[in-house]
Amino acid sequence: MAHILKNYDEELSALKEGVVEMGAMALASVEKAIKGLTDGDRDLCYDVIDEDEKIDQREKGIDEQGMSILLRFNPVASDLRNVLSSINICRSLERIGDHAVNIAKRARKILKAGGLEEVRLIDPVYLEARKIVTTALKAYSEVDEAIALSVIEMDRKVDDLHKALGKSLSNKIAGGAEKTESLLNVIFISRSIERIGDLAVNIAEDIVFMTSAEDIRHQ
């Protein structure tokens, strides 16, 4: 049922659209950083670093929208949870953007050092993390708790892939492999991707709170 105040509905819709758009921006940023790494394209890496400012500004804009709704409409019940969760989600998305920058910076270093065959190992971890961020954003967009809960399960696979990659490259380093610094950078990139998965879980937890008022964090 629509609110009596039409502009209340309009502002809630605008907030949602803003978060969904910010999600697309953060996801595109991660994708560009990974592409920069795997294609050996340093310009893409520079783009990610430059464009992070846009994500930061979008975060501030969503905060302002959320604050305005709280101030003007005094939301309660599911509306209040919607606004609080949206603000929390945009915080997670901003951090995903930061991880994209971390990935881009380390990719730049790897490329500057002449590249590394092992960067291909990042792909499975990245693809799995991408899948869960996309799923979390779909859950938010469709206000679907079941989809949000599936994200939490999916994150275990990202964790396992990251651990396996870390172990494999650590063994290489221990075995005296060359390009130790670049190998370490790949491990750190994998760690950033694993953190992106964790942030997708945070988003999913916010969606569960938004839909059912259940706080499932730290369980």
Add this chain to the structure above:
Amino acid sequence: MNDSSVTLDSADAPALASNEPIISIDDLSFSYDLGKTNTLRNISLDIPAGKVTAFIGPSGCGKSTLLRCLNRMNDLVDTAEVTNGKISILGQDINAPDVEAIELRKHIGMVFQKYNPFPKSIYENVAYGLRVQGIKNKSVLDQAVEESLQKSALWSEVKDRLNTSALGLSGGQQQRLCIARTIAVKPQIVLMDEPCSALDPIATARIEELIAELQQDFTIVIVTHNMQQATRVSDRTAFFYLGELIEYDDTSNIFGKPKIKQTEDYVSGRFG
């Protein structure tokens, strides 16, 4: 009130732990037209002692009618009658034939939407109920007046002009005076029917602060259209619609995670 009223007397009333019901409403239906139509239908709820309970709902939902049933104010309407169920206060059926409305109201005070001090001095307004009860001792009256004005957070503002007209006070002060007048006779329950609707935001804030203070000594039931106020002042909230109780729960649940969609729609402004 005869012997059956003894349970309503503060001195004899059993001590109630907080959260225990002081008011029990059981399957109550009420009509303003001798039972042709029921304005309230099958209402059941327990109101805990020492807490603030808010009644909310759109105009015409029956919340004020129910409030006025609690001290039998509806007796003033010739065609009004309880058509089903009962209201018990401290275990006493308040509509039992041997319970007198005037006696009942000594235990259940009421504060109205529009402040209504008597055209008398501040002192006489507060002392009025006690004088009606036959108390004449000046020192007892002085003490009761000071104590009531202290509790209603008005003493410091009026202590030097107790004998001036109550009508010279501001609106917010007049409402606090009415609260002082109500609590001077030491009721166990204070009913408030939109007590802030005629007040500015500062006077409203003072009354809300006062409600929190009074909660330590009285059980308060408040009807309010201001839902933010209900969230601030009450522990429990009952939502009514078209004469029925839709949902009754802790205030944090009613405004945070209501169980019934109708409640959610109303509190979030989707009714229309």
